Amino acid sequence: MIKRRTLLGAAAASPLLSLPAFGQSAGSSVLKYVPASNLTILDPVFTPAAVSVTHGYCVFDTLYGVDADQNPQPQMAEGHSVSDDGLEWRITLRDGLKFHDGEPVRAQDCAASLARWAKLDPFGQALGAATESFGHADDKTIVIKLTRPFGPVLDAIGKPxxxxxxxxxxxxxxxDPQTQITEMVGSGPFxxxxxxxxxxDRVVYEKFADYIPREGEAEWTSGGKQVNFDRLEWQIIPDDATxxxxxxxxxxxxxxxxxxxxxxxxxxxxxxxxxxxDPYGIMHVVRFNHLIPPFDNVELRRAVLKAVDQVPFLQSVAANPDDREECLALFPCGTPGVEQVGEGIMGSLDVEAAKQAVMDAGYNNEPVxxxxPTDISSxxxxxxxxxDLLEKIGFNVDLVDTDWGTVVQRRxxxxxxxxxxxxxxxxxxxxxxxxxxxxxATTRGLGESGWWGWYEDAEMEQLVVDWLAAEDPDTAAKLYLDIQNxxxxxxxxxxxGLSYRSGAVRxxxxxxxxGSVDMFWNIRRG
Known part of the structure; x- marks a missing residue:
């Protein structure tokens, strides 16, 4: 059976061709873009915010990217080798790579970048836990020494x-990983x-003249990143109608x-x-802060889960039924191995029953x-x-409406x-x-070293370690289901639940x- 997202993906990949836009000539060297939200954090490793990742792909490059099937492909790397015992990975850099300040890209730079990333990213933390050192043999050879075999090394460092x-x-x-980098010097295409x-108000990039694209066609975050505009300008327009x-x-x-x-x-x-x-869709979530009351109490979190009906949440961001999908799980439905383990649990309590569950859990009327964010429609x-739901089931709610940048800073x-x-x-x-x-990151139990909200769960982390080490598909599948439960x-x-969001282009x-974010190479005026 052909899935809806497959058809939508094919449509999204089709050429976009018509007359030149009003006010810009066919040979215009400026591409003007309106991001979905304001860019407040420039460091795309410090935060997982999509707008910062979009910015990151302009300025920086990765050792490996992914193709449309999410398979890792060399990007800055020429290739790699692995020792017979699986404990040493050597990654060789392509010739001629430069940073925007004119300095050559060295293996030392990449080793330090991997070490910092591995302290912040959940997949990187899993790799870091199995790593003795991120080092180098010479200026072109990165050496990753492991303490135990870790098969998905390239999947980790190539995640999109x-x-x-x-x-x-x-x-x-x-x-320091907990300090934001504000000086933007990368080796990316802009x-x-x-x-x-x-x-x-605005973010501006210029084509990096010394960027050397790979051979081949661009696909997701891999392939030849050919830039066809001299200048990329982001204009922040919070109002959708405007x-x-x-x-x-x-x-x-x-x-x-x-x-x-x-x-x-x-x-x-x-x-x-x-x-x-993005044909895979977007998963919508609400994150609890686990460090402070009241949601350091798992019984209160369970009471909220049992009171939530996903339908109104999805309808509020996707009016067309084809653009939304209930997903009673904490992993994206439709991806391999995911089951709707929340069936019979989510939405199982009506308002009065949920009120009672909140009282039984010992809620003390703490302000919630x-x-x-008022400026992100999704x-x-x-x-x-x-x-509204929390008020109905007995919580003392304080809704703080503010702009996205303030949310990102405060959370x-x-x-x-x-x-x-x-x-x-x-x-x-x-x-x-x-x-x-x-x-x-929404399920990892890394505590204060993990995603904001800082959920800590040693049992969950052990399950993840076991899943990463599983040598046969049946064991991995069982562990994955255990993690979901x-x-x-x-x-x-x-x-x-899931929604499928569209942008617009002239x-x-x-x-x-x-791709999982908008990318500004390969696109050109017809």
Whole structure:
């Protein structure tokens, strides 16, 4: 059977070709883009925020990328070798790689970048736990020495989303992992123009003249990253209707996201096409803060899980039924090995029963601070809905409406709510970025070294270690199911289902690629 997402993926990959946009000549060397949210954190390893990852792919490059089947492919790397015992991986760099400051890319830079990334990213932490050292044999040879075999080394360092392993100069990569890097010097296809960056207004990049693309066609984050514009300008337009008007008028070329209610406007426009970037969809979640009351209490998390009906949450961000999918699990439904283990659990309590469950769990009327971004249409309704639900089942709710940049900054606070902390925050993840036990930050039990919310669970972490070490498919499948059941029982995060989001591009552009974020190579004016 052909799945809907397969057909949608084929549509998204089709050429986008028509007349030049109003106000820009066919030979225009500027590409104008409106991201789905403001860019406030420049360090794409420090945060998994999609807008920072999108920015990261402009400035930085990775040793390995992935193709459309999510198989790792060499990118900055020429290739690799593995010792007979599986404990030493050697990765050789391609010739001629340079950073934007003119310095050559060395293995020392890459080793330091891997070491910092492995302290922050969940998959990287799993690799780091099996690693003796990230080092180098010479300027072109990275050496990863393991303490035990770790088969998915390339899958880890080539992951396409949510803290990809971006390579930086050693002087930046040795920055404390808990400190944001603000100097943007990478070896990617675009150079960040620091003196034109104004958060909340604009972000500017220039084509990096010394970038050497790989041979072959670009596919997801791998292949030849051919840049066809001299300049890339991001314009921050928080209002969806204003952004739609701008692309219709030819004032911008590309919208990172289109509110579902406004998609018919795009469909009726002869000069603009909808573009579905990611055929795997987006998983919506609400994250609990596990460090402070009340959701350090698993019984209260379970009570909320049992009271949630995903349907209104999905309807609020995807008006078309074809653009949404219930998923009663903490792993993306439709990806290999995932079962809806939440069936019979999620939505099993009505309001009165949920009220009683909250009382029985010992809730003490602590204020529940919900961080809610007003400027992201795919998240804002979920803050409103979860606040309404919690009030109905007896929680003392404080809904904090603010911009996304403030949410991103505040949600890393580990303070009490009286001192600027928080209890709940909605967000979403590209499904492909959380599709296995090692990469799924929403379920990892890494505590204060893990994803914000800081869920700690030694049993979950042991299951992940066992899954990574499994040598046969049946054992791995059983462990994966155990992990899914553990997640729905402990409720580190509240799952809200899947949606399939579209952006929009001017019809005179062709070559827009699929990926977990928008990518600005390969695209050109027709």
């Amino acid at each position: 989303h949510s803290r990809p392993a971006f390579m930086m100069p050693e002087r930046l990569a040795t920055t 150079r960040f123009v620091a003196d034109e960056y104004v958060s909340g 952004a739609i008007a701008a692309i219709q008028a030819g004032e911008v070329d590309w919208l990172g996201a289109v509110l579902t209610d406004l998609q018919p406007v795009i469909e009726a426009s002869p000069d603009v096409n909808l573009h579905r970037t 601070v919900i961080l809610n 998240i804002h309704p979920h803050g409103l809905l979860i606040a 890393v606070s580990k303070e009490t709510v009286e001192n600027g902390g928080w209890n709940l925050a909605a967000t979403n993840w590209p499904a492909i970025s959380i599709n296995n036990p090692a990469t799924n 553990r997640a729905i029982d402990q409720v580190p995060t509240l799952p809200l 019809a005179d552009l062709q070559g827009a690629l699929q």
